[in-house]
Amino acid sequence: MEVAIGHGLHALPWREPRPGAHAARAAAFYVWSQVEGGHGCPVSMTYAALPALRNQPELAARWEPLMTSLEYDPGLRPPSDKRGVLFGMAMTESQGGSDVRANTTRADAVDAGGPGGEYFLTGHKWFCSAPMCDAFLVLAQAPGGLSCFMLPRTLDDGERNRFHIQRLKDKLGNRSNASAEILLDGDVGEDVDHQWLLAQQPAKRAAVGCMMRRLRHRLAHERRRADDAIEARVVDHVDDRPHPSPLLADHQRPRAVEQDLG
Ligand SMILES: Cc1cc2nc3c(=O)[nH]c(=O)nc-3n(C[C@H](O)[C@H](O)[C@H](O)COP(=O)(O)OP(=O)(O)OC[C@H]3O[C@@H](n4cnc5c(N)ncnc54)[C@H](O)[C@@H]3O)c2cc1C
Numbered sequence: 001m002e003v004a005i006g007h008g009l010h011a012l013p014w015r016e017p018r019p020g021a022h023a024a025r026a027a028a029f030y031v032w033s034q035v036e037g038g039h040g041c042p043v044s045m046t047y048a049a050l051p052a053l054r055n056q057p058e059l060a061a062r063w064e065p066l067m068t069s070l071e072y073d074p075g076l077r078p079p080s081d082k083r084g085v086l087f088g089m090a091m092t093e094s095q096g097g098s099d100v101r102a103n104t105t106r107a108d109a110v111d112a113g114g115p116g117g118e119y120f121l122t123g124h125k126w127f128c129s130a131p132m133c134d135a136f137l138v139l140a141q142a143p144g145g146l147s148c149f150m151l152p153r154t155l156d157d158g159e160r161n162r163f164h165i166q167r168l169k170d171k172l173g174n175r176s177n178a179s180a181e182i183l184l185d186g187d188v189g190e191d192v193d194h195q196w197l198l199a200q201q202p203a204k205r206a207a208v209g210c211m212m213r214r215l216r217h218r219l220a221h222e223r224r225r226a227d228d229a230i231e232a233r234v235v236d237h238v239d240d241r242p243h244p245s246p247l248l249a250d251h252q253r254p255r256a257v258e259q260d261l262g
Contacts, residue, residue: 038176042130049087088133149189
């Protein structure tokens with residue numbers, strides 16, 4: 001986490017906006033995520049969350065300097081006590097899955113509501129990775145329809161928000177990054193609007209890095225395995241050209257996805 005945050009993999013294009021900044025960050029993330037996959041989740045979620053926050057300039061003014069800081073500062077404390085923060089996302093519900101329109105988590109306005117207004121959030125999220133993050137983007141049904149809310153884990157006065165971790169998933173795949181089921185029991189969140197779709201691209205890039213890492217593990221394993229039958233190592237049959245072997249098909253897939261993302 002220190003290396004990833006220290007090198008701005010969560011924030012570089014927001015800190016230094018210029019042509020090619022997102023491509024440069026994607027390339028760095030792609031390389032680094034092959035070292036360890038799990039920690040890429042909060043790093044890429046933090047990167048993806050910032051445009052949504054900018055929808056509400058007051059929220060962005062408070063959180064952006066911490067989201068783009070190059071200091072990894074773990075631990076749940078009020079944002080005023082932190083040198084850097086991480087963001088997660090709590091979108092998925094069991095009855096909805098990909099179809100977030102079916103979400104039933106409710107947002108009730110504290111006062112007048114509306115963009116930037118405070119809401120109480122009540123509901124259940126089936127998948128919420130990196131639950132140790134400082135704040136989350138949460139989808140919930142507001143009176144005007146589905147909207148996106150920013151939910152801090154710790155409130156300004158130091159009290160914990162009512163974000164209950166019900167259990168951690170016993171999931172197949174990376175274990176270094178926890179994924180949780182959470183209960184929102186009247187949490188206080190602020191409406192940031194509908195920009196949450198921006199999260200899709202960084203998530204795909206994280207997946208591409210993980211695919212390459214898996215392939216490299218597999219190649220390393222094959223390098224150690226002599227293939228007695230043909231007196232050659234399997235890896236000697238792998239190259240970069242189109243090839244019918246399943247191993248190579250795996251090799252081509254991450255590159256194809258990356259090219260597709262542009
Ligand atoms: C390791 C891991 C971490 C996760 N972390 C988080 C997190 O931090 N926050 C969070 O909110 N969620 C998280 N999720 C949940 C994830 O976002 C959902 O799994 C995803 O949205 C898909 O929902 P689902 O699993 O219910 O699949 P479903 O929605 O049931 O989809 C099943 C299949 O149907 C396809 N499908 C669905 N709808 C359509 C359609 N309209 N047209 C064509 N095909 C369709 C899908 O592509 C998929 O192949 C995580 C999931 C995993 C596995």
